[in-house]
Amino acid sequence: MGLAAALLFLLLAAPAAFAEQYTVGDSSGWTSTGDYQSWVQGKTFTVGxxxxxxxGGSHSVEEVSKSDYDNCNSGNAIKSYSDGxxxxxxxxxxxxYFICPTIGHxxxxxxxxxxxxYG
Known part of the structure; x- marks a missing residue:
């Protein structure tokens, strides 16, 4: 039973061990001049x-629905972030889906x- 539990733990922990951190916009960051449609090309995002x-201070990040993304609507954010x-x-x-809610951005x-x- 102990061996089975250890194997199960390893299987569940494996995706996290290979997780990557993506800096959105690379060295430019999250800015109003970024081209995020190009930035995402060729990247594979996985759970973990x-x-x-x-x-900077004039920006923030909101996770939104597809409809709010398509229409740039920031009134119904799933989550909001502003820590920079x-x-x-x-x-x-x-x-x-993510947007900057600053007007016009x-x-x-x-x-x-x-x-x-998934994995």
Whole structure:
């Protein structure tokens, strides 16, 4: 029984051991001049990975629904962040959507859509 429990633990811990942290926008960070549709290309996000959003005081991050992402609506955020150094753990597979709620920023392209895969 002990061996089975140890193997189960290793299997469950394995995805976290290989998790990656992605700095959104790379060295530029989360800015109103970023091209996040290009930034996301070629990246594979998996459960356990993290997104690091680094940004100045005129920006923040909101996780939103697809509809709010498409329409740049910041009134119904799932989660909001404003600490300037936000780490978001990708806990579940599926689509995730992020915007900057500052007026005009999302419409100008400051938004990110990703798909999280399981392991």
């Amino acid at each position: 990975d993290t997104l690091l959003f680094t940004y 150094n936000t780490v978001i753990t990708l806990s579940n597979p599926g689509a995730m 999302c419409a100008g392209g400051m938004k990110l859509a990703i798909t999280v895969c």
